[in-house]
Amino acid sequence: MQAQAGANEVAVAHALRARIATLRTQLPAGVKLVRIYDLSGLISGSLRDVWIALGLGSVIALLVVLLFLGRVDGALAVMTVVPLSLAAAFLALHALGYGLNIMTLGGLAAAIGALVDHAIVVIERGLHDLSGAREQRRAQALTRIGEILPIMSMATLTSCLVFVPLIFLAGTLGLLFRSMAVAIVIALLVSQLMALLVTPVLALWLAGRVRAPVASRRQQRAQRRYGRWLVAGMRRAWLAIPVVLVLGALGWVTLRALPTAFLPRWDEGVISMPFRTQVGSSVAETTAVGRELLHVALRNPAVARASLVVGRGFSNAYATPN
CATH class of the missing domain: 1.10.287 (Helix Hairpins)
Incomplete structure (x- = not known):
């Protein structure tokens, strides 16, 4: 069973397992349904790991902000902007037809530092060395923020331009890197938009209740x-x-000493081996060859289960009988 293109594979796997559990109660004696492999666990585990990395990165960023700003309200203001930026990035990804997968979440996790950095720069610049009454402090903060925002905008656009070529990659490289590059660019642009519209408001509010820093x-x-x-x-x-x-x-x-490879090594717990017989072979002849290959695989003690698919490739639903 394979999910259709664009379908949620984890949801399909859950629905399929529920359906198989129902079918097992209706099977005749001696007939069993055996699950050979299920990649939904790999997908769920990978997404969970990325979400954990995203959360840990946010918590670490909060502690760093608290350490350097020295104000709890300043740190909370910075971390208020990060969920807003992520929510806006999710909306933008959905509008462009992208979903949440390992590559897009990895791109967002990579951009967490930039999201926090934008907020830190604006708030720290607005709160640095203020003096006078409340309105005077707010006017000083607004002037300083206005000086830094154009420079920040140019720096953000420069960072986005670095990832633009990855968006137009074709083939396997494009499949691997396009989603991540799009997620990073969207996160950077959304973060800069927040730095222009939301963070200055928080900085002005903090400037009105500023306290003299004690080093x-x-x-x-x-x-x-x-x-x-x-x-x-x-x-x-x-x-x-x-x-x-x-x-x-x-x-x-x-x-020069670093090892190079197209992809890093990982263990899915599954090995797929396509094979092809001579052109014109029937399904029965191809099945016989496949069964011989199954026997060879099952003699390996590291192989727990093996299955055979004939007349259909993993990437081609209309393959020939050979």
């Missing part, structure tokens, strides 16, 4: 140490040349 001793020590290192590095700028050359050489050697 801890650890932060003060880190700032002083970083300042000393920065000044020392600027006074000895020539040291950057050998460092860059060494890093470039190490990168080149590592690149």
Whole structure:
């Protein structure tokens, strides 16, 4: 049983299992229905893993935002924008005819950092070093946000242009990367739209209730140490040349040593082996050859079950009898 193109394979598998359970009660004695393989578990597990990675990335981003902004309300404001951006990205994907799969969710997970970064930049820029009464602080925040947004928009468009060529790839590469590239581009554009329309409103609200930041001793020590290192590095700028050359050489050697492959290795628990007999062979002749191959496969102790399909390929519903 195969799901039709565009169907939800997990939903089809659940419905099929329920139907098979009903059919088993109506089968005559000695007849059994045996499930050879079911890839819906692989799909569900992979999607679950991506959702977990997406959630963990959001939580880690929240902790980082809280650490650097030093304000709970600022961190919550940043993380309020992320679900809104993801929801808008889901709507855009649906409008373009894309669904939630490993590639689109992987693209959204990869773009989580950019979603958080857009919100951090706007809020931190708006709340940095404010002074005066409430309306004065809001006016200062609005001016500073207006200065940073055009630069952010250009940076976002540049990042999107990097992924545009992947959208127009053809063949297998296009099948693999198009959905991910579309998801990343949509997430970046939606995040920038939120940075233009929603995040400034949150920043102005926070500016109205701003508190004077109190740096801890650890932060003060880190700032002083970083300042000393920065000044020392600027006074000895020539040291950057050998460092860059060494890093470039190490990168080149590592690149040459890395193993290459079209796809990474994974274990689905299923091996499909297409075979073809001579042109003009009947279904019975092809079945006989297939049964011999089944016997060879079942002699392998690592093989639990084997099945045979004759007269139809996995990718061609109208295959010839051979």
